[in-house]
Amino acid sequence: MSRARSRTLLIVGGTAVIALGAGIFAGTRITSPADAIARTAAPEASEVTVPVELRALNSEVVTRGDVTAAGAVDVTPETGGLETPPIVTGQVPEVGAEIAEGAALLEIVGRPLIALAGELPMYRSMRPGMSGPDVEQLEITLDRLGLDPGEVDDEYTASTGDAVEELFERIGYEPPAPDPQAEAELDAANDAVEQAEDAVEDAEDALDAAAPGPDGAPADEDALEDAVEDARDQLADAQTARDEAAAAAGTPLPASEVVFVPSLPRRVDEVHVRRGGQIDGAVMSVSGASLVVTANVDDADHELLAVEQAVSIELPTGEQVPGTITAIAEAEGEGATGWDVTVTPGELTPEQAEALRGQNVRITVPIESTEGDVLAVPLAALTAGPGGESRVEVMRDGVAELVEVEVGLTAQGFAEVTAVDGTLAEGDLVVVGDGGDGTDDEGGEE
Structure with missing residues (x-):
């Protein structure tokens, strides 16, 4: 019995010790509400x-703009004067190709369609003897291309035709054929000159062969001299008519073989025809080879901007290229607000131009700096x-x-x-x- 009681007392004592230790530990973890508030209170504010x-x-205006090609236009050749259906026979360009002035941009029924720069469209065929503002535009263009049209005016002369002939030969095509009727009239005028020359020769021979009269002078000398004079006058008239016929038979410019666009060079954006197809309307869409960036700014930024201000354009690659503000106009159109700013990039490499085309880019305009x-x-x-x-x-x-x-x-x-x-x-x-x-x-x- 004593051994059992001793074991019981040991167990009870051990339990009491453990309970006391647990109580002391728990007491260290109990925090009063006042203590909790004191511990979580914010520290004293400092500056x-x-x-x-x-x-x-550096003060600057930063915005974004869309890159587009300047002046997109549709190319529509004048094919109404053709005697055959307007079938495309070659020279179809690829999208992205550049069109240079004086080059063939398409071939229609075996003939070139030459691109020239000018505001007036090619609304009629031209030939020697014609005049008008379209003739003057043509001569200005020919002169710019280094082809000599003679005096640059509004008269289509033989010299104009010679320059047109050289234009076609330069790109490897036969020049346009003169008008058949004009050629026939020239042939007839040449025959008339030959006949008039023969008549002068005959009249002069008759005067020389006339028998002398009693006074030593040829009989009917006055009449023979009058005949010679008349023959010479007729020769002069025939020569004048021949010169006029020759001018009229000079190289013409068919309306179907030239197209004028506002400026060149240009880039082909879309092609609407194929080789072997028939033309019905625009054959392609071309845009200016130069690019512009159009951004929209609010009134506050507008006050800081001006035309001819220098800007920096960020390419998609991160490269910076210079540019210039070339126009500022109040935004137009339904729902439009603010101001549209047109930026023209500086000189670009072909790679930079291709990287910019069609992109939305970041534009930075320096305003002021220390x-x-x-x-x-x-x-x-x-x-x-x-x-x-x-x-x-x-x-x-x-x-x-x-x-x-x-x-x-x-x-x-x-x-x-x-x-x-x-x-x-x-x-x-x-x-x-x-x-x-x-x-x-x-x-x-x-």
Whole structure:
């Protein structure tokens, strides 16, 4: 019995010790409501400061714009004067090909369709003897291409026809054939000249062969001399008629073999025909080889922009290329707002142009910049004094000091400052806010 009682007492004692230890441990983990509030209360607020920086500031307008080709137009040849159906026989360009002035951009029934630059369309066939503004446009173009049309005016002369002939020969095609009736008239005029020359020769021979009269002069001398004079007059008239016929029989320019577009070179955007197909309307769509970027800005940015202002255009590759603002106009169309700004890129490589075409790109317009590094503080550091003066609060050895400043350029979230009353230097800590939650703003320190 004594052994059993001893074992019971040991068990009870051990249990008591364990319970006491658990109670002590639990007591250390119990927190009163007052203690909990004290432990979670926010620390005393402190000022958020950042250092004064020495940096260059740049004010700029940043926007985005769509890249398009300048002046897209449809090419529609004039085929009404053809005697056969307008079948495409060759020279069909590929999309993306560049069309140069004076080159064949298509072949129709074996004849070229030559691209020339001009505002007036090719609304009629031209031939020697014609005149008008379309003739003048043609001669200006021929002269620009280094082909000599004679005096540049509104008269289609034989010299104009010669220049047209050289235009076709330059691209490897036979020149257009003269009008058959004009050629027939020229043949007849040449025959008339030959007959008139024979008549002059006969009249002169008759005068020379006439027998002398009693006084030694040929009989009927006056009549024979009159005959010679008449024959010579008829020869002169025949020669004039021949020259006119020759001019009329010069090289013409059929309306179906030339198309005028406002400017060249251009890029082929779409092709609507195929070799062997028949033309019915526009054969292709071409756009200016030069690119433009169109962006839309609000009224605030519009006030900062001007025509001829330099810009920077970011290519999709990240490369920067220069450009110039070439037009600013109020946005038009249903629902349009703000201002449309047209930017023309500077000289581009073929690779850069292809990378830009059809893209939406970032445009940066520099507005103003400081001349090198200046003292700068965040805009949040500026406060207004009682008299409206600008000032910053500088922490020096834990003590706040108000320093009046003159504010210069503001850009990129910073302001250029110069101390007016007091001193301010790079690295000085200026107050930008109250760190009530015990944390700093990015880049600041307590």
